[in-house]
Amino acid sequence: NPHIPVITIDGPTASGKGTVAARVADRLGYHLLDSGALYRLTALSAMRAGVALDDEQAVAQLAEHLPASFANGGILLASEEVGEAIRAEEVGNCASKIAAFPRVRQALYALQLGFCKAPGLVADGRDMGTVIFPNARLKVFLTASVEARAERRYKQLIGKGISANMDDLLADLQARDERDTHRTVAPLVAAEGAYILDTSDMTVDEAVEQVLHWHTLL
Numbered sequence: 439n440p441h442i443p444v445i446t447i448d449g450p451t452a453s454g455k456g457t458v459a460a461r462v463a464d465r466l467g468y469h470l471l472d473s474g475a476l477y478r479l480t481a482l483s484a485m486r487a488g489v490a491l492d493d494e495q496a497v498a499q500l501a502e503h504l505p506a507s508f509a510n511g512g513i514l515l516a517s518e519e520v521g522e523a524i525r526a527e528e529v530g531n532c533a534s535k536i537a538a539f540p541r542v543r544q545a546l547y548a549l550q551l552g553f554c555k556a557p558g559l560v561a562d563g564r565d566m567g568t569v570i571f572p573n574a575r576l577k578v579f580l581t582a583s584v585e586a587r588a589e590r591r592y593k594q595l596i597g598k599g600i601s602a603n604m605d606d607l608l609a610d611l612q613a614r615d616e617r618d619t620h621r622t623v624a625p626l627v628a629a630e631g632a633y634i635l636d637t638s639d640m641t642v643d644e645a646v647e648q649v650l651h652w653h654t655l656l
């Protein structure tokens with residue numbers, strides 16, 4: 439529906455997309471699409487079903503019939519709450535591998551469009567502005583230095599009581615950036631017309647206010 443306002447927020451891992459998207463959606467009363475969660479859910483399903491992560495057809499089949507539901511901020515996979523489980527770094531790394539398969543991306547396409555409902559949508563991910571919602575009203579490319587992002591991830595993990603190692607995190611982030619940027623389908627790239635926001639030296643509040651300000655200009 440071309441009349442429903444969509445704000446896309448794309449960017450690399452730990453740039454703050456999820457946090458900023460949720461806050462902007464909350465302020466505007468819009469729906470929220472965390473598209474990364476769909477790739478993470480697919481990865482988790484594959485890991486649990488013992489499906490080989492390099493079996494494109496089998497993983498795509500799981501993605502097509504993802505028994506997922508989203509209600510009240512929770513994420514259910516076959517009626518099990520997996521909101522926490524899908525955040526594991528291992529699941530994120532697997533998600534980034536299966537996200538390179540065109541058939542997996544195709545399988546999740548319609549599901550993502552379904553989130554676009556009145557009064558509006560804030561969608562975050564890698565290809566929200568380039569592939570899924572190319573006609574979005576406002577496109578933002580959120581980024582930050584790899585060091586700033588590793589530090590944010592580190593604090594997030596420590597905050598959750600999970601031990602983390604800065605060198606490993608930096609290496610993981612760089613590997614993920616590399617895969618997400620250089621894959622042939624829907625690579626991570628700023629959409630045409632996107633506002634680029636480098637948040638290396640910004641707080642979450644400042645980033646949220648900047649996005650809301652751009653929104654009022656439209």
Ligand code: CDP
Nearest residue numbers: 451452473474475477533534537563564565
């Ligand atoms: O939070 P983080 O940025 O690390 O990850 P995420 O947004 O939850 O996404 C996990 C993985 O799914 C990413 O590394 C991407 O490879 C993939 N993804 C994608 O390909 N396209 C999207 N629209 C969203 C995520």
Ligand code: CDP
Nearest residue numbers: 451452453454455456457590637640641642
């Ligand atoms: O979704 P994505 O992987 O891009 O990032 P996230 O899960 O939202 O994590 C970003 C983390 O960095 C959160 O803990 C934020 O509080 C923090 N942060 C931020 O998002 N933006 C800033 N400008 C500063 C810190």
